[in-house]
Every structure is written in C-alpha cells, then in structure tokens.
Amino acid sequence: MNNPQEANVQTQSAASPTQIKVWDILVRVFHWSLVISFTTGYLITDKFPLHAYAGYTIFALVLTRIVWGFIGTPYARFSAFTYSVQETVQYTLSALHMGKAREYLSHNPMGAIMVYLLLTMLLCNTIIGTMLYGAQQLEGPLEGIVPTHWDEDLLTAHEIMAKALLTTAAFHLSGVIWASWWHRQNYILAMFTGYKSAFTRRSHREGSGETWTAEERARHQHR
Numbered sequence: 582m583n584n585p586q587e588a589n590v591q592t593q594s595a596a597s598p599t600q601i602k603v604w605d606i607l608v609r610v611f612h613w614s615l616v617i618s619f620t621t622g623y624l625i626t627d628k629f630p631l632h633a634y635a636g637y638t639i640f641a642l643v644l645t646r647i648v649w650g651f652i653g654t655p656y657a658r659f660s661a662f663t664y665s666v667q668e669t670v671q672y673t674l675s676a677l678h679m680g681k682a683r684e685y686l687s688h689n690p691m692g693a694i695m696v697y698l699l700l701t702m703l704l705c706n707t708i709i710g711t712m713l714y715g716a717q718q719l720e721g722p723l724e725g726i727v728p729t730h731w732d733e734d735l736l737t738a739h740e741i742m743a744k745a746l747l748t749t750a751a752f753h754l755s756g757v758i759w760a761s762w763w764h765r766q767n768y769i770l771a772m773f774t775g776y777k778s779a780f781t782r783r784s785h786r787e788g789s790g791e792t793w794t795a796e797e798r799a800r801h802q803h804r
C-alpha cells in the first residue's frame with residue numbers, strides 16, 4: 582500500500598470530486614487523543630498523578646507518530662510533507678497575497694512547519710515535565726536522577742514551553758481554519774473521516790490552473 586494513487590483513490594461519479602483517503606486511522610486517533618491529553622494536561626496542573634499521566638500519554642503519542650512518520654501510510658510519512666525552502670516561500674507568499682496557493686493533500690508547507698514545531702515542543706516539554714516531577718515532587722522515572730535544586734529553573738522552563746505550545750497550537754488552529762476557507766475544503770472534518778477531495782470547489786470554479794488530478798498531486802508529492 583505504498584502507492585497512494587492505487588490504494589487511496591475512490592473515484593465517484595463524474596460530477597462529484599474524487600475522494601482520497603489521506604489520514605489513516607492511526608493519524609486520526611493520534612490527533613484527537615493528543616488534543617484531549619494536551620487540554621487535560623494544560624488545564625489540570627495541580628492534580629497529580631493526573632497531570633503526569635496526561636503528559637506521559639502525550640509523550641507516547643508523539644513517539645508513535647514519529648515512528649509512523651517513517652513507516653506509515655503514504656500521506657502520513659514525513660517525506661510527504663517535507664518541502665524545500667523555495668516551495669515553502671512560494672506557498673507562503675501566494676497564501677499571504679491571497680494568490681493562487683497550491684493545495685496539498687498532506688500538510689501544506691506552512692502546516693508542515695507547525696506540525697514539526699508542535700511535535701518537537703511537545704516532546705521537549707514532556708521531558709522537562711518529567712524532570713521537574715522528579716526534582717520537585719520526588720516522583721516519576723527521573724526521581725533521584727535529576728538534582729532537586731533544579732526545580733525552580735525546570736518549573737520556569739516548563740511554564741514558558743507550555744505557553745509557547747499553547748501559542749503555537751493557536752496558530753495551528755487559525756491556519757487550519759484559514760486554509761479550510763481558502764481552499765474551500767473542511768480539513769477538520771477530514772481529520773475525522775480521513776478523506777479529502779481531490780478537486781475543491783474553489784479551484785474547480787475558478788479554474789486557477791491548480792486543479793490537479795489525484796495522480797498528478799500524488800506524483801508531485803512523492804517526487
């Protein structure tokens with residue numbers, strides 16, 4: 582199932598757009614479990630071990646997603662959403678100028694930056710949190726390993742990183758809403774169903790020159 586064209590394209594009637602299975606079950610479960618555990622961890626910071634368990638869940642989810650980024654289904658692989666600087670600049674400029682921003686089936690170049698940032702920051706803050714848990718509360722796997730007098734610095738780092746994460750997640754959500762409007766495609770629904778349309782209403786209607794077939798898009802993405 583390494584060929585997205587053959588594996589994922591379900592051709593419907595000539596009038597309706599082609600639906601392509603983009604997000605597999607692992608990506609969808611990963612995303613919504615991440616949203617739940619991140620919200621729980623962020624909102625409940627005074628109840629232990631609940632906060633720590635929410636954090637460990639995030640750690641396990643992110644590690645699983647990283648492995649899936651190498652061995653997973655075609656659109657979930659990092660190779661499907663790793664872009665050159667030139668392509669990222671091009672996309673960003675056309676998006677900012679409300680130009681003809683090309684639509685991507687996997688994460689678009691700006692979305693991909695957010696995804697990499699979020700995964701990295703989540704991983705870092707779960708590690709810092711676990712160190713803090715050991716130093717401050719003498720609990721968790723790093724208890725006895727992290728010096729107790731690091732607790733204040735670790736708390737500061739954990740707080741700053743948590744705020745930075747919330748800010749990045751807010752940019753991520755705004756980006757998703759903006760792109761959904763711009764490309765006339767409900768990306769949030771796609772994160773539940775797994776399916777995206779190969780031809781969006783906007784590109785279809787306006788004939789922007791970006792109405793690729795699924796095969797063309799997939800070929801481009803897997804170049």
Ligand code: HEM
Pocket residue numbers: 619622623626627632633634635636637639703706707708709710711712713714717718721736739740743746
């Ligand atoms: C991405 C995951 C995490 C987020 C977003 C997060 C967020 C937060 C926030 C917002 C605070 C409150 C900081 C403040 O006092 O202003 C906090 C405190 C804390 N977190 Fe986390 N956390 C995460 C993961 C973890 C993990 C995995 C652990 C430990 C296993 C942990 C242990 C702690 C501890 C010990 C405190 C200090 C509580 C206190 O001083 O009352 N966190 N965290």
Ligand code: HEM
Pocket residue numbers: 608611612615616619646657687688689692696699700746750753754757768769770771772
């Ligand atoms: C209710 C709030 C949220 C909504 C509606 C939402 C929606 C989405 C959507 C639609 C995508 C796919 C975008 C695309 O098609 O390119 C996505 C991807 C992603 N989101 Fe969110 N998101 C939310 C909150 C969060 C939060 C809080 C985090 C982490 C702190 C997060 C982390 C991610 C990550 C890591 C991906 C990449 C998924 C993957 O490739 O496996 N999201 N999100």
